[in-house]
Amino acid sequence: MTTSVRFRVLRVMLLAAFAVFFFGPLLAMLDFSTRGAGGGRSWDAWANLVQDPELRSAIVTSLLLAVFTVVLSLVLLVPTMIWVRLRVPWAGRLLESLCLLPLTIPALVIVVGITNVYQWVTYLLGDSALNLTFVYVVLVLPYAYRSLDSALSSIDAATLSEAARSLGAGWFTVIGRIIVPNIWTGVLSAAFISVALVLGEFTVASLLNYNNMQVVINLLGKSDANTSVAASLAALVFAFVLLMLLSFVGRSRRDAEGA
């Protein structure tokens, strides 16, 4: 056997091992969730995803949470980061450490700390699982910050904004029409990664006693395992698709730069 053939065999074996490791559990989940009561196949568990009122509302809640979290975190971060980069660069380090802080604090500690604040949130805004948006915005900050920061670093934001301002643009135009379109891929990847994170979040929601999708899946697991597994699989696949999209977005950006 020549080296290249041996190398190819090794590659195929590694790929196969990885595929089994990766897809095995997923296929098992698919198999389990479609197993009928008296043997044979049944899609009842999957139908429950939309029919079971509790699960359905939890899925809707999680999707809404994802949307609100993305919107709020971007509205907060994008203008702040651009402004800091252009006007107060010395505050960049401070902003970075603030944004990365949630990474270093365990979710449990955040919950314990935030419970008192949340009593006020509940008091002011009413008791809704959507209140989780605020704490989720904090949780996604590090990831969103990283994506946006690398996108901003890849363009010469200072000169672009100077060029725009000397040609008659105000600050709003500079941010909206010049900088944001050029960091669009960073904005998208920040959004995707936030969605993936929110859809998978269990600890905070459970400890604050809100029913999001993960919490309900966990509850269902005790009464209706098939439906619980179906919901888990659906959530996993959704997150995979999002992350795949993310890597494609990243790749097209690199291609564009390489051209």
Add this chain to the structure above:
Amino acid sequence: MATVTYDHAERLYPGAERPAVDDFNLEIADGEFLVLVGPSGCGKSTSLRMLAGLEEVTSGSIRIGDRDVTNLPPKERDIAMVFQNYALYPHMTVGDNMAFSLKMAKVPKEQRMERVKEAAKLLDLEQYLERKPKALSGGQRQRVAMGRAIVRQPQVFCMDEPLSNLDAKLRVSTRTQIAALQQRLGVTTVYVTHDQVEAMTMGDRVAVLKDGVLQQADTPLNLYDKPANLFVAGFIGSPAMNLLAAHNVDGHAKIGDVEVPVDRSAASKAKGDITVGVRPEAWRIVGEGEGIPIKVNVVEELGADGFVYGSSGAEGTPDQVTIRIDGRRTHHKGDTIYVTTDPSNVHVFDTETGVRLS
């Protein structure tokens, strides 16, 4: 109609001991092409950015025409800036890049298209209007940046080393194109460069800066013929002027053992030692023993003329003396030649203050 006036303008960065631009006074006439030139860190770009509103003026004022723009934001100054790296918007087509300022000014679309087309024609960019900047060559991008400025029809063009990113050949041809274009449009232009050849060839007037202080502002020829101080003398001209340290003996400049004839009235003004400046072309080759002996180190033969780089043992002469020679007259490495000059061709400076005396 727009003149530009710097009136005791100063830029002091927080925490800095010395202003980056210090008490800068300059009047630029309407339609004039003024070049700011100096070594890096001399404050030339800062001066330009102060005019553009991208850099704060810490004291003094700047006027465009009769309008005091010292505290106006850039968008209200009616200027257009061209940057060294062009700063084209990567997400817009060439046409949109050029139309940007008109869009900001809410010019109707037909008019916008018309003005962009006009500028594109002027700059030979018509077939590229639909392309993105990254699909253009460096020279084309440079022209788009020019076009973006022209389309705005501003009162003043501010150009910050717009040719520095081009290769040498393109730089020379673009240089003349920009100068011709400026003359045709008649728009007051302030142009920053570190390249003194660019400054001399393009500017109606050239302002030389050093350490944030304006040294001299004059026409290229006057700068060459009558540099105001040692710095300007050494900076303007290529190859540079020969600066020789001399003792002032009764109105004569004594370099080592050799006396160099200088303007007596100038030398008499000096209190201490003087520095004598001689352009490479002002040397005359004379017979053996008559002038300063120069040992030839390198000969550059350029055809039309040539340069001899040599050294003289005489005290006060620099390591290298440059002499322009007739291109057909050959000197060889290792030869010793004797040179002298005429008093009218000698620049005399006070060594201590650097000020011109002649």
